[in-house]
Amino acid sequence: MTDKATNLTFHSGSILRADRQRLLSQKGVCLWLTGLSASGKSTIACLVEKALLDGSKLAYRLDGDNIRMGLNRNLSFSADDRAENIRRIGEVAKLFVDAGVIVLVSFISPYARDREQARAAMGAGDFLEVYVKVSLAEAEKRDPKGLYKKARSGQITGFTGIDDPYEPPLKPEIVIDTETSEPQQSAANIVDYLQQNGYLAA
Amino acid sequence: MTDKATNLTFHSGSILRADRQRLLSQKGVCLWLTGLSASGKSTIACLVEKALLDGSKLAYRLDGDNIRMGLNRNLSFSADDRAENIRRIGEVAKLFVDAGVIVLVSFISPYARDREQARAAMGAGDFLEVYVKVSLAEAEKRDPKGLYKKARSGQITGFTGIDDPYEPPLKPEIVIDTETSEPQQSAANIVDYLQQNGYLAA
Numbered sequence: 001m002t003d004k005a006t007n008l009t010f011h012s013g014s015i016l017r018a019d020r021q022r023l024l025s026q027k028g029v030c031l032w033l034t035g036l037s038a039s040g041k042s043t044i045a046c047l048v049e050k051a052l053l054d055g056s057k058l059a060y061r062l063d064g065d066n067i068r069m070g071l072n073r074n075l076s077f078s079a080d081d082r083a084e085n086i087r088r089i090g091e092v093a094k095l096f097v098d099a100g101v102i103v104l105v106s107f108i109s110p111y112a113r114d115r116e117q118a119r120a121a122m123g124a125g126d127f128l129e130v131y132v133k134v135s136l137a138e139a140e141k142r143d144p145k146g147l148y149k150k151a152r153s154g155q156i157t158g159f160t161g162i163d164d165p166y167e168p169p170l171k172p173e174i175v176i177d178t179e180t181s182e183p184q185q186s187a188a189n190i191v192d193y194l195q196q197n198g199y200l201a202a
Numbered sequence: 203m204t205d206k207a208t209n210l211t212f213h214s215g216s217i218l219r220a221d222r223q224r225l226l227s228q229k230g231v232c233l234w235l236t237g238l239s240a241s242g243k244s245t246i247a248c249l250v251e252k253a254l255l256d257g258s259k260l261a262y263r264l265d266g267d268n269i270r271m272g273l274n275r276n277l278s279f280s281a282d283d284r285a286e287n288i289r290r291i292g293e294v295a296k297l298f299v300d301a302g303v304i305v306l307v308s309f310i311s312p313y314a315r316d317r318e319q320a321r322a323a324m325g326a327g328d329f330l331e332v333y334v335k336v337s338l339a340e341a342e343k344r345d346p347k348g349l350y351k352k353a354r355s356g357q358i359t360g361f362t363g364i365d366d367p368y369e370p371p372l373k374p375e376i377v378i379d380t381e382t383s384e385p386q387q388s389a390a391n392i393v394d395y396l397q398q399n400g401y402l403a404a
Contacts, residue, residue: 121272
């Protein structure tokens with residue numbers, strides 16, 4: 001039971017991300033979907049997840065459902081807490097990437113600075129920004145949850161696109177135009193990108 | 203592009219934890235290792251991780267190295283922040299469990315209440331408390347990082363076992379006595395537990 005420190009150092013380094021990636025036959029990567037409410041982020045993320053699983057690839061989605069009620073349930077919608085919300089999501093995504101998982105992050109994430117911080121926290125090639133593009137007019141027309149209507153009538157405030165800005169990505173790795181491409185096709189395009197860039201092999 | 207809400211609901215439910223577990227031929231579970239500093243938590247966690255990978259099972263470790271400098275880098279060592287530290291770790295572990303991963307959590311986590319909150323946040327059978335047991339005398343004798351010495355001399359304060367309490371688990375699923383069992387054997391015992399309780403099959 002001597003040499004604990006030596007043991008620790010040795011064993012800490014013995015299993016690496018590369019080992020996990022070999023087991024999974026894929027590379028860990030974060031697909032960061034950003035776009036207005038009702039742009040179709042979640043729909044596309046779910047379709048990508050399904051296509052990947054059909055190809056025996058392990059993906060996991062981080063979205064409002066599993067983050068806002070869990071890890072980030074002690075955050076408000078203040079400016080500081082919104083930034084902390086995205087920071088924590090980025091850090092968790094980084095852990096999943098290190099685990100070898102293809103992690104699909106699906107949040108409006110309206111501020112370029114917050115997204116750039118998430119990118120900067122990860123290694124080169126580990127963060128792929130996916131701009132899920134829709135015009136405000138089209139998003140308002142869809143409005144599946146009636147949120148734009150509530151924002152227009154002042155029932156909710158600080159709503160992205162109405163009384164809070166959305167900063168589009170300047171150099172996203174992937175752009176999805178949801179007004180010209182169906183969700184199935186958009187998802188297929190994302191999977192193609194992963195395939196062509198070597199993410200679906202270890 | 204109509205019926206976004208319907209699409210969303212359908213696709214959200216289409217990929218489940220069970221699907222990921224089938225892909226991985228394992229069940230997602232959190233092994234929560236708790237014990238004094240120098241008890242051997244990290245050494246044992248690394249050995250378990252290696253044994254699992256050798257058996258083509260996906261494990262991932264959450265420990266000070268990847269949490270304190272990342273997700274929890276904005277937390278101090280105040281009482282509130284220590285609780286928040288463990289809360290966030292528990293929430294992240296829960297996400298990994300949902301992803302189908304065997305997640306090894308390796309922190310002193312001295313307070314029973316914090317560990318019980320992590321357990322309560324997860325489903326039945328998803329949280330296995332592993333008490334990595336060592337006497338204070340033996341931990342101080344090992345003292346690989348010289349931390350006990352510093353705590354005794356007052357150079358560091360609030361150190362678990364010296365001037366801050368360690369609350370042993372009352373009903374841990376697994377107990378590892380590191381004064382009578384070598385790390386390799388302890389790790390093998392943990393893997394056996396997983397095997398015998400069905401975690402290493404989907």
